[in-house]
Amino acid sequence: MQQCCLSVITFVPKFxxxxxxxxxxxxxxxxxxxxxxxxxxxxxxxxxxxxQVTLELPSxxxxxxxxxxxxxxxxxxxxxxxxxxxxxxxETNNIDVTNGSxxxxxxxxxxxxxxNKGKVLIDSRLLYPNxxxxxxxxxxxxxxxxxxVIAGSSKNTVEGKQTVAVKILPGKLxxxxxxxxxxxxxxxxxxxxxxxxxxLEAPSLSTDxxxxxxxxxxxxxxxxxxxxxxVKFAANAGDPKKQAEQAYDLEPSLQKDGFPVAxxxxxxxxxPQIKFFYGxxxxxxxxxxxxxxxxxxxxxxxISSAPTLYPEKYKSTFSISSIEKDxxxxxxxxxxxxxxxxTGVVTVKQNTKLTAGRYKLIIKAITTTGLxxxxxxxxxxxxx
Numbered sequence: 001m002q003q004c005c006l007s008v009i010t011f012v013p014k015f016x017x018x019x020x021x022x023x024x025x026x027x028x029x030x031x032x033x034x035x036x037x038x039x040x041x042x043x044x045x046x047x048x049x050x051x052q053v054t055l056e057l058p059s060x061x062x063x064x065x066x067x068x069x070x071x072x073x074x075x076x077x078x079x080x081x082x083x084x085x086x087x088x089x090x091e092t093n094n095i096d097v098t099n100g101s102x103x104x105x106x107x108x109x110x111x112x113x114x115x116n117k118g119k120v121l122i123d124s125r126l127l128y129p130n131x132x133x134x135x136x137x138x139x140x141x142x143x144x145x146x147x148x149v150i151a152g153s154s155k156n157t158v159e160g161k162q163t164v165a166v167k168i169l170p171g172k173l174x175x176x177x178x179x180x181x182x183x184x185x186x187x188x189x190x191x192x193x194x195x196x197x198x199x200l201e202a203p204s205l206s207t208d209x210x211x212x213x214x215x216x217x218x219x220x221x222x223x224x225x226x227x228x229x230x231v232k233f234a235a236n237a238g239d240p241k242k243q244a245e246q247a248y249d250l251e252p253s254l255q256k257d258g259f260p261v262a263x264x265x266x267x268x269x270x271x272p273q274i275k276f277f278y279g280x281x282x283x284x285x286x287x288x289x290x291x292x293x294x295x296x297x298x299x300x301x302x303i304s305s306a307p308t309l310y311p312e313k314y315k316s317t318f319s320i321s322s323i324e325k326d327x328x329x330x331x332x333x334x335x336x337x338x339x340x341x342x343t344g345v346v347t348v349k350q351n352t353k354l355t356a357g358r359y360k361l362i363i364k365a366i367t368t369t370g371l372x373x374x375x376x377x378x379x380x381x382x383x384x
Contacts, residue, residue, distance in 0.1 A: 053077055053160035055149055060165040063124050065261050066205045071120035071149070071164065078118040082153040085113045087120065091146035091163060095139050097128075098257040103141070111147055120149055122166060125206075128259040129170040135213060136258030143167070171262030173254065174201040175231075178266055179370055185266040188369040189233070190273050191242035196233040202254050202262050210261065214252045224248065238270030246270050269369070275310040276365050276373040283310065298381045301350035306343045307363065307375065314367040318344040321362040321374060330359065339363060346377055356383055 056074055063069040077083055089111075094104045110126035113119075132141045145168070150161040176199040178185035189196050200212060207229075214226040223234045231252060238246040246269070253263035275281055279291040296302045309315045320339050323330040336354065338347045339361075346361060360378045367373070 048156055050153075050156050050159035053151060053158055055151060055160055055162040057120075057149060057162045057164050060144070060167065062167050062169055063122060064169050065124050065129050065171040067124055069122040069124065069166070071122070073113075073115075073118045073120065073149075073151075075118060077151060077158070077160075078115060080153070080158070082155060083151055083158055084153070085115065085120075086150050086152075087111050087113065088148045088150060089146065091148065093142050095141070096137065097139070097259075098134070098136055107145065107147070120147075122147070124168045127168055128256065129168045129261055132170070132259040132261075134258040135215075135255065135260075141259060170260065171202060171205050171254070173252065173262050173264035174203065175199070175252075175264060175266045176201065185264065187266075187268050188371055189237075189268060189270050190371070191238060191270055192273055194235050196237065196268075197227075198231045198266070198268070200229040200231065200252055200254075205254065205262055207254065210254050210256045212252065213255045213260070214250065217248065217250070220248065224250070226252070233268065243272055245272075271314070271369060272311060274314055274367060274371065274373060275308060277375045278304065278307045278363075278377045281308045281310050292376055293378045293380065295380045295382060296348070298354060298356055298383045299350065299352055300348075302346075302348040302379065304346040304377065306345050307365070307377075309344070309365055309367070309373075314369055314371075315365075316368045317341050317366050319364050319366075321364045323362075324360045326357045337361060346379075348379065354381060356381055 053074070055077075057071050061069060061071070073085060078085075089104050089107045092103065092107065094102050097103055097106060106127055110123045112121050112123075114121055127145070128141045130141050130145065131143050133139070145166040146163055147166055148161055148163045152159055175185050175187075178187045178198065180186075187198065212226060212229050214224070214231060217224055223237045225232050225234075231250060233248075237248070238244075248268045248270075249265065250268070251263060251265045253260035255261065275288070277288070277290060277292060280289045281287070291305070294304070307318075318339050318341055320332070320337065323332050323337060334351075334353060336349050336351050337359070338349070339345070340347070344363060344365065346363070358378055358380045360376055362374055362376055365373045365375070
């Protein structure tokens with residue numbers, strides 16, 4: 001085509017000379033215009049300088065695993081029928097994922113162009129949280145996904161591209177029956193509880209095609225196990241003598257292809273059985289003396305001894321849960337019965353309102369571990 005154009009351009013001046021010589025009435029300006037038209041029509045498409053366009057995408061975004069993120073393409077550019085978009089992942093390390101599949105294969109399915117909506121769609125469910133390490137082959141997902149969006153046209157009139165760093169954040173797991181007021185979920189377990197299990201949940205994530213995983217804890221392989229989504233402790237967990245506290249830190253996860261897509265850390269602390277009653281306890285003899293039925297004079301004031309809560313380091317707060325008189329509910333509207341919230345000491349104010357009978361108080365103790373225990377104290381009131 002280029003050789004043809006050169007021949008035409010070489011021929012045209014001779015042609016114009018012949019025309020001018022034969023037809024003196026043809027204006028020379030028209031002849032020059034004809035020359036320019038022929039020359040310009042011979043220009044190749046490759047000689048066209050494309051217009052550089054800006055895609056106006058964010059430089060980086062964060063996406064929670066389980067969500068589908070959207071990047072808006074420039075509306076004016078997307079309306080052009082001749083403009084097309086594509087994505088490339090050349091700046092992302094193409095690691096082996098599992099079973100011979102590559103990370104770029106996963107990205108090609110997860111990152112798509114929807115020209116009708118004018119969006120780049122990023123389905124995090126088809127990928128993995130960044131920086132995750134496989135428990136199968138030890139490979140690590142890059143710290144972010146570099147996704148390059150490219151715009152172009154068939155006539156090479158438009159050209160533009162931009163790379164977006166996408167970071168997928170791991171999902172969250174929940175552990176039933178744990179307290180998370182201090183940040184890390186935790187739970188206290190009393191020695192002697194035969195069935196100790198904690199259920200894992202991922203409310204916002206699908207578990208289809210995924211599996212639960214619990215890294216082994218050194219020297220605890222026979223004590224802690226994973227049964228489906230439940231972390232179980234054997235009866236011999238903790239201190240063999242069941243006297244000292246012992247804590248276990250765990251980090252279960254929900255995995256896909258060996259990569260954790262959601263995880264959490266939580267702690268389980270085994271503690272001695274707590275004794276709570278009105279009376280005396282001699283730990284060296286493991287001897288208990290109950291003093292929870294007392295006879296006092298009607299209308300007289302009374303102050304009880306402090307209850308026993310053993311081990312004492314778990315002592316926290318006390319309160320009255322309920323009161324009965326001779327088996328029927330007694331309303332303590334005038335506050336005749338009180339309990340010291342710090343010591344558990346019960347006080348009966350001097351009064352003329354009470355009548356003879358047995359007043360049974362249920363006292364609740366909340367320990368420093370958050371566990372609750374109840375005991376009773378019966379005051380038999382008789383007229384003096």
